[in-house]
Amino acid sequence: MKALLTLALLLAATPLAAGAATHQSLSIVLHARDASTLRLPHYRTASPIAVRVAGDAGRYDAVTIVANGPGGIAIRTPLARTDDGFAGALRLGRPGTWTIDLTAQLGSVSDAIAGIPLDVEAPDGSTTAGYAGFVLAALMLVSGALMIVRRRLAFAAPIALRVPRKRS
Helix, strand or coil, X not given: CHHHHHHHHHHHHHHHHHHHCCCEEEEEEEECCEEEEEECCCEECCCCXXXXXEEHHHHCCEEEEEEECHHHCEEEEEXXXXXXXXXXXXXXXXXXXXXXXXXXXXXXXXXEEEEEEEEEECCCCHHHHHHHHHHHHHHHHHHHHHHHHHHHHHHCCCHHHCCCCCCC
C-alpha cells in the first residue's frame, strides 16, 4: 500500500512540475530610441521570461533590464551579449502590471530605452485541482481492485477442500 501511495504522489507531482515549466518569451527590437516588441498577452509568476533584445542593441556595450512592478518593486537584470544583441532571463514574482525599461550603456554613457508594460498573473489552481482529482480517483480505483483481488485470493481454496453450503 505504501508503494501505491508513493506512486500516486509521484504521478501527481509530475504534471505539476511540467505545467510550471511553461515557456514565456519577450522579444524587443530596438530602432534608435524606439522599441517594438513581440510579447505574450499575459505572463505567469511561476516561470522565468526569456528576454531577447535585437536590432540596434548590437551597438551597445551592455544592456540591463529594469523591471518596475506593483508596490514599488524594482528588479535589475543584466543581459548577456549574443551574436545579434542581448539575451537573458527575467523572473517577475508578483502579479500585476510591470513596466520594463532597458538601460543601455555605450562607453561611459548610459541611456534609458523603452517603457514596455507587461501583465503578470499568478498561476491559477484549477489545473492543480484537476490533477489532484485525477490522481485521487486513480488511487481509489486501484486500491478497490486490489482489495477485491486480495479477498478472492484469501477465500480461494482447492476444490477438494471446499465445504458445500446448504441452500435455503
